[in-house]
Amino acid sequence: MLYFIEQLLNGVQLGMLLFLLAAGLTLIFGIMDLVNLAHGSLYMLGAYFAASFAAWTDSFVLGAILAMLATLVAGMVLEVVAIRRLYTRSHLDHVLGTFGLLLFFNELVRLIWGPAGLTLSLPSEMLSAVELLPGLYYPIYRLVIIGVTLVVAAFLYIVVMRTRIGMLIRAGASNREMVGALGVNIKLLYTLIFGLGAALAGLAGLMQAPILTVQIGMGENILISAFVVVTIGGIGSIRGAFVAALIVGMVDTVGRAFVPDLLHAYLSESAASSLGRSLSSMSMYLLMAIVLVVRPGGLFPAASK
Amino acid sequence: MNTQFDRRRAALFNLRFTVNVALVVILALVPVYAALTGSSFAMTLFTRVIILSLAALSLNLIMGFGGMVSFGHAVYLGIGGYAVGILAKEGITSGFVQWPLAIGASAFYALVVGALCLRTRGVYFIMITLAFAQMAYYVASGLDRYGGDDGQTVYHRSNFGAAFDLNNKTLFYYVCFAVLLAALYLVWRLVNSRFGMVIRGTRSNERRMRAIGFPTFRYKLVCFVIAGAICGLAGALLANHTNFISPAMMHWTRSGDLIVMAVLGGMQALFGPLIGAMTFLLLEEGLSRVTEYPDLFLGPLLLAVAIYLNGGIDGLLGGARRD
Numbered sequence: 001m002l003y004f005i006e007q008l009l010n011g012v013q014l015g016m017l018l019f020l021l022a023a024g025l026t027l028i029f030g031i032m033d034l035v036n037l038a039h040g041s042l043y044m045l046g047a048y049f050a051a052s053f054a055a056w057t058d059s060f061v062l063g064a065i066l067a068m069l070a071t072l073v074a075g076m077v078l079e080v081v082a083i084r085r086l087y088t089r090s091h092l093d094h095v096l097g098t099f100g101l102l103l104f105f106n107e108l109v110r111l112i113w114g115p116a117g118l119t120l121s122l123p124s125e126m127l128s129a130v131e132l133l134p135g136l137y138y139p140i141y142r143l144v145i146i147g148v149t150l151v152v153a154a155f156l157y158i159v160v161m162r163t164r165i166g167m168l169i170r171a172g173a174s175n176r177e178m179v180g181a182l183g184v185n186i187k188l189l190y191t192l193i194f195g196l197g198a199a200l201a202g203l204a205g206l207m208q209a210p211i212l213t214v215q216i217g218m219g220e221n222i223l224i225s226a227f228v229v230v231t232i233g234g235i236g237s238i239r240g241a242f243v244a245a246l247i248v249g250m251v252d253t254v255g256r257a258f259v260p261d262l263l264h265a266y267l268s269e270s271a272a273s274s275l276g277r278s279l280s281s282m283s284m285y286l287l288m289a290i291v292l293v294v295r296p297g298g299l300f301p302a303a304s305k
Numbered sequence: 306m307n308t309q310f311d312r313r314r315a316a317l318f319n320l321r322f323t324v325n326v327a328l329v330v331i332l333a334l335v336p337v338y339a340a341l342t343g344s345s346f347a348m349t350l351f352t353r354v355i356i357l358s359l360a361a362l363s364l365n366l367i368m369g370f371g372g373m374v375s376f377g378h379a380v381y382l383g384i385g386g387y388a389v390g391i392l393a394k395e396g397i398t399s400g401f402v403q404w405p406l407a408i409g410a411s412a413f414y415a416l417v418v419g420a421l422c423l424r425t426r427g428v429y430f431i432m433i434t435l436a437f438a439q440m441a442y443y444v445a446s447g448l449d450r451y452g453g454d455d456g457q458t459v460y461h462r463s464n465f466g467a468a469f470d471l472n473n474k475t476l477f478y479y480v481c482f483a484v485l486l487a488a489l490y491l492v493w494r495l496v497n498s499r500f501g502m503v504i505r506g507t508r509s510n511e512r513r514m515r516a517i518g519f520p521t522f523r524y525k526l527v528c529f530v531i532a533g534a535i536c537g538l539a540g541a542l543l544a545n546h547t548n549f550i551s552p553a554m555m556h557w558t559r560s561g562d563l564i565v566m567a568v569l570g571g572m573q574a575l576f577g578p579l580i581g582a583m584t585f586l587l588l589e590e591g592l593s594r595v596t597e598y599p600d601l602f603l604g605p606l607l608l609a610v611a612i613y614l615n616g617g618i619d620g621l622l623g624g625a626r627r628d
Contacts, residue, residue, distance in 0.1 A: 035428065037561070085612045091428065092374060096568040097611030099561050104604025111598055224439065224557055231432040270449065278447025285436040285443075289421065292433045296425040 002136045007257040008250065013142045015249025016149035020204035021226035022233070022241040023156060024197025030236020031173045032190055034083065035091050037098040039201055039226070040219025041105035042078075046071045046202025047209040047218065048109055051118040060123045060210075067206045068199050075198020079191045087190075106216050117215035120206075145207050152203070153242060160238060169193060173236060225252075228288045234298030244299060248284050255280035321622040325576045328583070332482060336475045348474050349546075354586050355481045356542045359488055361566040361578035363535035368564070369572030370496050371528050372508030373423075376431045377438025378563050381411045381533050383445060383555030385540020390459045390550035391451055400463030400471070404541050411537025412530050414441075419529035423522060438555060445552040456551020459544055471545060481542050485579075488535050493575050495531070504528050569610055571619025580618050 021043060028034050049070045054063025078101075086097050122141055129137040160166035168189055171179045180186040205219065212218065229248050233240025260276030267275065291299060335351045338344070360382055367373040385407035392403050418437045425433050446454045462471040471477045495501050506514045507521045514521050544550050553559070562585070570581025588606070592599035614620050 029428070035431075082608055082612075089611060091431075092368070092564065092568045092572070093611040095376075095561070096565050097608045099565050100604040100607030100611065102604070103600040103607070107598045107600035107604065111601065220558065224435070227432060228436065231429060235428060274447045274449045274453065278443045281443040281446070282440045285439045288436045289433055289440075292425050292429055292436075293421050296429055298429070 002133065003257075005133070005136060006138065007254055009138060009142065009146075010257075011250030011253035012246065013145050013249070014253055015246040016146050017204045017208055018222070018226055018229050018249055019153065019242050019245035020149060020200045020207075021222065022229040022245055023153075023238055024200040025226055026230045026233065026236055026238060026241045027169070027193055028197050029230060031169060031176075031193060032087055034086060035094040035098065036083075037095060037223065038078075038101035038105065039197070040223030041102050042071055042075055042198045042201040043205035043208075043219040043222065044109065044214075044216070045074055045105065046205030047120070047214040048113055048118065049202065050206035050209055051120040051214050052113075054120055060120075060126070063120075064203075064206050068203050071202025071205075072195045072199040075202075076191050076195035078198070079194035083194060084187070084190070102220075109216050115216065117213040119213055120209040122210045141210065148203075148207065152200070156238060165189075165192075225284065228284050232288050232291050232298055234300040237298070237300040240298060240300030248287065251283050251287055252280070255283040259283075321574070321576075321619070324580075324622055328576065328579060329486070332485075336478050340475075345474065348478055350586070350590060352474075352478050352481055352546050354583050355478075355485050356539050356546060357563070357566065357586065358579045358582040359481070359485050359539040359542070360536050361563050361570070361582045362485070362488055362492060363532045363539065364563045365567040365572055365578045366492050366495070366535070367529055367532045368567060369574075369577065370501065370508065371504045371525060373525060373529065374431050374564070375422075375434040375529075375532075375560075376557070376564065377434035377436075377441075377555075377560050378532075378536060379555045379557075379559035380414070380438040380441045381536035382540035382543055382559065383441060383550075383552070384411045384414055385537035385542075386544035386550040386554050387445060387448075387451070387540075388537070389463060389541045389544040390457060393459050393461055393463075394451060394457065398461045398464040400465040403463045404538065407537045407541035408534045409537075411540070412534040415530040415533025416526070419526050419533075423525055423529065435557060435560070438560060439557065442552050442555050442557075445555065452551065454552060456549060456553065459548050459550060462545045462548070463541070477545065481546075484538060484542065489575065489579075491535075496575070500524065500527075565607060569607065569617050571617030573616050574619040577617055577619045584618060 021039065024042075025036065025039050028036050028039070046067055049067035050063050052063075053066040053070070054060050057063050057066065082097070082101065086094055089097070126141040126144060127139075129139050130143070132138050158166075160169055168179065168184055172184075172186065172189060176186060179189075201219075204222075208222075225248065229241055229244045232248065233242070233244035259280045260273050263272040263276045263279075266272075295301075332351065332355065335347060339348045360378070363381075364375065364378040367375060388407035388410050389403045392398070392406065397403070418434070422430060422433045422437065445451075451457050462477075465471065469476070471480065496505070503514065503519050503521070503524045507519075507525060511521050540554070543554065566581035566585050567578045568581070569585055570579065570583075571577030574580075588603055589599060592602055596602065610617065
């Protein structure tokens with residue numbers, strides 16, 4: 001039972017990371033109508049920036065803040081230099097162009113930081129575990145990830161639903177020509193949104209960095225998971241992204257933890273472990289396929305469009 | 306005025322025609338060049354170009370002409386490849402069994418998955434095709450008997466009898482080349498048939514096609530299955546070419562590669578995928594010879610094509626786009 005709760009928490013933590021990526025993707029997707037395969041590159045950049053800045057400032061927190069600012073700037077520069085020119089093109093041109101960017105960033109990182117991965121170590125106070133329930137010890141750092149993301153999610157909700165900028169973002173999502181015609185600087189708004197998405201991706205990358213190694217191509221597999229989240233949640237819906245991220249995170253983690261054991265009751269050990277591995281890796285895609293077959297517009301289809 | 310315009314259009318069309326013929330001639334002459342210079346490398350590279358052209362061509366049948374953007378097309382390379390690899394491992398090396406199975410299994414997968422995926426449209430279609438391809442990828446990773454994650458070597462190429470030995474590189478090259486030409490002919494006939502008109506009409510306005518009375522779902526599904534079958538054959542060829550199968554054959558970045566090839570070459574053109582595959586693979590190869598960081602140049606180049614070219618490289622060959 002304790003093991004189950006622990007896995008559930010791991011699922012929540014993975015879901016939180018997926019939400020950070022998916023929130024940016026779904027904003028960019030829903031508002032600019034841009035398929036951005038380079039979003040995972042920003043996640044990777046965030047992790048690399050954090051590793052470098054943390055080594056430079058000798059502080060994890062300071063390094064993390066600087067890295068987030070750096071990905072924000074990187075995202076805005078990227079939008080102005082390249083992405084902006086893709087808005088009027090078709091989705092397939094987006095795939096081609098951002099695939100090119102993905103290749104470019106992987107190579108750029110290899111040029112700057114070298115082919116070997118980096119590690120980002122945590123400060124000692126985040127290394128320990130707390131006793132959540134009698135007998136259940138859980139790493140503080142994973143709780144920090146969950147906490148930070150909840151704060152960010154609340155911040156996003158307030159910005160999008162309660163501020164003037166958020167009103168413009170929502171208006172831009174439902175009718176961008178009209179918003180432009182009313183005198184809003186759409187170009188600047190898009191640059192800001194893209195930068196925001198980049199910063200969120202960077203935050204996800206730098207928070208994941210101490211758990212996994214910082215390496216080239218680290219953004220590629222999680223990018224696909226984030227696309228799964230965006231699709232299940234319904235493109236353009238931040239609320240959908242949040243719910244879907246939690247579901248996907250839990251299905252994935254709990255699947256990995258328990259499916260092999262469940263199969264073991266019926267199959268030999270080696271068969272159960274290999275089949276279990278495949279099944280649990282497949283689970284989120286299976287979930288997405290089922291959701292789309294039943295509800296072709298995702299769980300929370302955006303009202304407009 | 307008008308005749309002048311027509312003449313210009315005719316000249317432009319000739320440029321495209323010339324380029325396409327030149328491509329076919331170049332591909333036909335690669336073994337001659339290889340024999341003269343003794344460069345087996347050129348043979349290996351161009352065999353790969355041809356096989357991936359075939360895959361990109363099949364993708365373009367649904368994507369360029371049918372408007373169905375599949376982000377999981379590399380799955381058929383995997384299915385075709387595993388059909389050959391699994392049979393070979395179990396001792397069945399006859400190509401007369403392997404190749405039909407590769408085609409049949411791919412067609413069957415396309416039929417089932419297509420029937421589910423075609424319920425969605427737009428970006429959701431992109432994502433659901435990706436989802437099914439990822440599932441196939443993880444199924445292949447779980448096949449421990451056939452190498453699991455690492456894949457396995459295919460020790461014997463498909464056997465078509467002693468007189469027709471695919472281990473002969475030149476013969477294998479021409480087999481691939483012949484398959485590509487046959488597929489080009491098939492796609493050309495399809496696209497310009499009544500069936501192709503319906504498919505292209507569905508891309509521009511599905512609701513209208515339905516209103517005229519066409520069961521568009523069935524037409525799209527048949528198109529999806531044909532494309533899958535062709536790409537399955539490409540997978541069988543690829544397994545024979547590399548003597549190796551692994552889940553990486555159907556990784557999502559491979560599906561991305563195929564889309565990039567088709568879009569780069571030009572989706573509205575029959576020869577677009579061929580141009581795209583050739584450009585992509587030769588650029589990758591050429592750049593990696595002159596620089597340690599090839600993607601630093603390839604990436605921005607793809608971006609520039611996406612931003613500035615209408616209809617990919619084929620668009621450079623002149624206006625006359627068909628639709």
